[in-house]
Structure formats: C-alpha cells, structure tokens
Amino acid sequence: MTNEQYSIVGTCPPRVDAVDKVTGRAVYGPDVSLPGLLHGQVLRSPHAHARIRAIDTSRAQALPGVRAVVTAGDLPGAEERAAGSGEGDPQARTMRDYTLASDKVLFVGHLIAAVAASSPHVAEQALALIAVDYEVLPAVMDVLEAMQDAAPLLHETMKTWSLAGESQAPSNVASHVRYVKGDVVQGFAEADVIVEREFRSVTVHQGYLEPHASTALWGLDGRLTVYTTTQGAFGVRDHLATLLHLPLSTIRVVPTEVGGAFGGKNASHLDAIAALLSRKAGRPVKIVMTRAEVFLGTEPTPGTVIRVKMGATRAGRLTAAQAELYYEAGAYPGSMMDAAANAIFGAYDVPHGQVDGYDVVVNRPKTGAYRAPGVTPACFACEQVVDELAERLGFDPLEFRLLNCAREGTRQVGGAVHTSIGAAEVLEATRAHEHYRAPLEGAQRGRGVAFGYWGNWGAQSSSTISVNADGTVTLVVGSVDITGTRTSLAMQVAETLGLTVEQVKPRMGDTDSVGFTETSAGSRTTVATGIAVVKAAQDVLAQMCARAASMWRVPVDTVSYCEGVFSTSQDPGQRLPFAELAAQLPYTGGAVTGVGNVDVQEWGVSFGAHIVDVEVDPETGRVTILRYTAVQDVGRAIHPVQVEGQMQGGTVQGIGWALYEGYAYDGEGHMLNPTLLDYKLPTALDVPPIETVIVEVPYPKHPYGARGVGEMPIVPPPAALANAIYRATGARVCQLPMTPARILQSMGVI
C-alpha cells in the first residue's frame, strides 16, 4: 500500500482529540455542567403492553427539592389529541407517544413522566411517588407471532404498507418490501444444487460505554440550548423543532464528545424531556441514563428470522437466490429490514433473485441502527448457505465466491447497479493471504470464511475553513466526530492546502456555527464531509490566488499554487508561501474563509472478507478463536492506523454478536439481563489480536479515492465464525448468539 502521490493522505498522525482523552479533559454528555443545574430522572413503564388509565404526579410535585414534573400532556399537540380533533401527521403522533407515552405503553422502558430536582437522588425519590394506573394488555414479543391474525395489536390503526397499497385490516406488519430480479422459479430450475435454511437472531445492543445524556436550558427569551451526546446535532435540532413546535433558529444543539455510538446515538431520547423540564423549572436540567435504561430505553437492533434459498450449477455458478426477512421493529416501525433486504445478496452476481422483507412491530424497545444496520444477521444467513453450496459442489469456499462475486456493472436484486467496486480484489487478497493457506491441525478445529457487502452513505455536509494570520487554518465541520474524523478531515484539508496536519485546527461545530450536516452514520463522514472540506479548501485557495493576484497586479488566472507556494506565470520573481500570504491578509482585504457545502449522491460501497480459525471444546461447546484476519476494500486509507482501528473494533463487535450477546426476556416482556454482567460484551481475554489487510481500490468520485470504512467490519464475523464452527464440529449453527449450549445442541450432544 503506497500513496507516493500524497504527502499527508496515507500517513498516521496522532488523533487531534487524543491528549484531551488520555488526560480526562474531554467533555462527554454526562460531564456537562451549567450554573444552577438541576438533575432529571425519567419514569419508565414496567409493563410491555398496557393502557394508561391515569397518572397522578401530585405527590412527586410536593416533594421538597422537586422543581418540575412533566408528562405527555406537556408536549405541544397533546391538547388536540385530548379533544379528539384530528391527530395531524401520524408520524408526529408517533414521535410524541414515543417521547412520552399518553394512552398506551408499548414496551418495558417506555417513557411516561420525568422529574427535575436538586439532586439525582431527590429526583429518583420523586419518581417513586408518581402513581400510574395501568390496565395490563397481552404482549407479543416474537416477530412471527406478531404476524398472526390473532396477535395483540400494538397500534390499533396501523396497516401494512407495501407496493400493492395499504392492507384492509390493521396489522403489526408495518411494511412489506419485495425486490425482484429475473425469475427465481426459472433460476432454481437451472440449479444442480439448492440449499435452503432458516436462521434466527435476537436483539443486541450497540454497547457504547457512555450512557445517553442531555443538558437543556430553555431561556425566557425563548431560546433553547441543548448539550447532548449525539451522532448528529442537526438531526436533534430537527427532532426538537418538530416535536416542540419551535422554529429551527430558536434551537442550538451543541454536540459533546461521544463515548461510543455505533448507530445508537442517531435518535434523540432525552433532549426534548430535558428541554420541557428546563422550561418548567426555569433552570438548566441534565438527564443521564443508567446502564439499565440504556438497554431498555434506547434503540438496539431488531431480532430476526431469515429464510435463504440459493441454487447453483455444477460449474459453480449461482443461478438463483431468494430470501425472506422478518425483522422485529420494536414498538414502532422502522427496523433496518430495508437496508438488509438490499444488501443480503449485494456481494454476488445473482441472475435470478427475490427478496421479501417484513418490518413488524412487537412489544420491545424501538430498534435502530447498529453499524451496517440490519445486515449482519443477513450476512450470517446468506454466507452459511453460500458456504454449504460451495462444499456440496466441491469448491474451495473463496474460489466459489470469486466465481460469483459482484463486479462493475452487476445489477443487484435491489435494483442498483454496482459501479467501481473492489469485491474481487478483496477475495483475491484474502485467498492470497498467508492465513488462508496456513496449516490448521488438531481435532475440533476449523477455519471459516465469510464475505460481506455494505452500501455506505453520502448526503449533506457543510464546512468552513478560516485562514489565520499565522498560516494555520481553522476547520469547522457540521459532522460529529465519533471515530477520529476530526483527524481524517484535517488531513484531507492539509493535503489540499499543502499544509502540515498540525497547521489545520479542526472543530466540531454546533448548529449555530455551520450549515446543515447529516448525522455521522453510514460510514459517511470521512467520505462526504471529506468532499465538503476539500471543496472548502479549494475555495480558500481560489480566494488566496485572487489576493496574490491583486498584490502582484497580475490577472488571477496567471496565479497558481504548487507545493505550498503561490506564484504567477507573469513574473517568476513573485513567490509567496502560504503562511506569508496568510500574514498579508489583514492588509489586502481582510479574512479569507472558504466554504464547502455538498449533497453527495454517489459514493463508494464496501466489501470485506474475514478468515477465522476456531477450536470448539466438544464437552462444553466453548469456542476459542485462534486467529482472525479481516480484509477490506477501503478505497484509499486516509489514515491507515485509524482504518485498522475501525476494522479491529468492528470485527470484535461482530464476534460479540456471534458468540455472546443477546437480550433475554421472561414471558411477560421483561428483559432479564440489562447489566454489563449479564449482557456479555467481549473482554480483552475473549478475542485475539485482529489482523487486518487494507485493500485499496480507489473510488473515483472522492478526491482521494476514499470509501466508507467503519461499518463493513461488523458484517462478516458471525458468518465466518459459524462456517468455522461447522468445519470444526460438522454442525451448522443457525441461531445467534452461538452460545456453548446452542453449539452442543447443533452437534447433537445435548
């Protein structure tokens, strides 16, 4: 991997936020404090499904130290609802009911009321004094049960949306999507071998260590300021404006440092409640979730049932692929089923394909994004079937994937056509890796591979660059830094401006300081905000060239900038390094600020292949990972060490999903393991060092060729581990997590 053409891109400077983070100075959501701060706590439903008959907050309000209590009645729009006069936009109603339940609670953890008090302990005492009269209703927790006609309905008026229109009867199925390419009946008729299996997975949590926290100050001037740990400050502003019926410009959202997010901090959970409490109390209010609240009251992943059927010829060519995806959306629609339906066969050239996806509400927390949302269980399903096909046809697993992988021009079952991609390059690098050929001896040991695809994202980003008189520049971006993007963006600016990284001072802007920028999700920030900052840097250079032209009294089109020096073709004697021209700005017209606003509609997609060696203890079913290698096309690694960090971290999350993690429930919808003792995240002892191979197939529409990086690595691990466990034991494990008990069951031992 060489990037001789660049001086900054491809190097590994220390991350700009590192010193603040190792000294404890970085300010995260729970660290925010303001003068006169009150502490908020929220009351959550103990029932998975119940009607609220009445809420009595009078005793809580009377407790000394309590300054404000809010319920659904404090949300704008609640009056219309009570009067029964038109609900307006059903999405607004959903947003209100999700923020603070009014007539029904739909999951254990559903918010009902909140208290602001002089200390968290007083607020906690006050919560115990709020009396809620519930009529408990039957709950439905499982996706297939929720689809039955007799299942309890979560939303009495919700109908199924599909391309055929809305269903006649209300249903827990919020939507049904279908993607078709060719004719699967014909495709399966052409197959020599067909493999069909059903797979299941349960809800897992993103597991960020920093709990959600929000601090709001709603002043008497009508201005609302919110300090919050979020992936996207502008998304929080939009949410608050809609929910609280406020003009955007009266709201300022200030993003804090984010202590892990992985998709789980796109949604706004506490911000509106902190704001309502602040307005009532006349003081700033901070709410910090407990760990149990993080499990119960945020947006983990959907549980899934996925059926996959694939066929291939003796020559090793796929003829057809079909999948049904049933995703548990939680209490409100919006599981990541659609992303999964698009991605499940995205790594392959499938002549005939059909995917049916169902988004189904159940009495669990609403689900949300987790790193390549929805796709990890889909890959777990598809890649085990592909592995089985390869085995039954007598092909090497990587050889079979190479024969069938997507290439430029391949039309996906979801409709999109792959453009410049590195799928084959990733598979070839994996096949060539020493790990793939290394001997693996011993009983109960096996090597598995899996291949995955994720589509990434582009969208809107905004940035400004101000030139300082000392030759440095200040970069303000609308993107929240959740992975090290201040550093990777500063590097792209430094490369474009011919500066050192240290000369670029990146800052995360709040919503008053920079233009609208989409949330940091979809592996978009280094790529899309990267395009924005390069555009801003080019704007700076154009303005600086004009400044030099005016100083030298030459036409601007004769001025150019090369290797850190401005010069003019009209006079070889005139040369100004960047810093010297910057020092002249105060005397030649004032400050120079470059602007880069983009809406990126084309971006590079990702492919990754993983190799893993395991040993399975035949008596206990325990899996030991002996060696793990992750290979990925990243387009161009802007900062290879940070890319490696993303690949290692995402892979270990995928290992957790594969082997350890999962929500467990009792029969009434109560989560049994909402602690970090009982919900097991991988520790340093559970995982080996993850070896990484960075493949670079530059994406032509990014100025430095970058593709999204962060999400892809979580996709293949459960599939790779399942394939390795199969090779070690002869048993296919079709359910996540692959706990020792499940492995022993699959082996027929218990």
Add this chain to the structure above:
Amino acid sequence: MPDKIRVCTTINGEQVEFLCEPHQSLLECLRDVLGLTGTKEGCNDGNCGACSVLLDGRLANSCLVLGVEIEGRQVTTVEGLASWRGLHPLQQAFVAVDALQCGYCTPGMLIAARALLDREPDPSEERIRTWLAGNLCRCTGYDKIIRAVRAAAATLAKQAQEVQR
C-alpha cells in the same frame, strides 16, 4: 435531606476536604462534588471498569466505594497521571499507537494499566489481557490497548535504568 459528612482525603497528591451524603459513591463524589469528571460512569455496578481509580495504590471501581470510605486515604484518578512536565508514559503510548477511539474507557484503562505496571513492570500480553479483562472497551477490539501497555512498560523500564545509572 440526609446529613452531610465531612471527608478529609488526598486526591492526586493534594489534600482535599469535602462534604458528601452517606449514600454517595466515590464516583459521584469525584464527578459531582469535586468536578473531577475524568473518571467515567459506564454501568455503576462494577462491571465495566470505566470508573477505575487507585485507592492507596490498589485498583478499585469507584462506583463500588462510598465517598465516606476514602477518609484519610490516597486516591489517584486519571487527572493525576500527567504532570506539568508532560504526559505519563502510558498516556504517551496510548496517543502514539492510537489505543483509543471514543476515549470513554480510556481513563479507566490507563488507571488499570498503571496499577498493573506498578506491580509488574514487564507483563506478558496474556497477563495484560487478563488484568484488563475488567475494563470494557467497545471501540478498539483491545489490540492497540495491549500494544500501548507493552510500549509503556518498555519506556518505564528504560527510564528506571537511566535513573539507576
């Protein structure tokens, strides 16, 4: 409102006196009473290690210690690792090998690693992984953290040799 109790203690080498409620944990006292927010809360039940501190040189989860228990004792938090001269070798190593991403587990990791290196100047990779198993990190996959601790151990050994000379 329960009566507050006066606590006299030493935090990061400085004599500190504060009032705390009897039910407040050391973690709450550090963060909410003393403004030392470098120590993080991840779970508040002793399972994540983000709130790790040294208590008389021993590693402790500050969420499992009451504020009143530190009367007369020595507490070291992440804020006490660096001095005006610069970063501690562990901090330097974490920066140099990029052993952090979100940084939320980092204060606890640094404190836990410091407790290990104070006892065992040259731990093996396996030993470091075992020792740090009480400190969860969700971002890095641990590899770079392990490498950083080994690098810091080497730096500290070199410094100790120079002092001996």
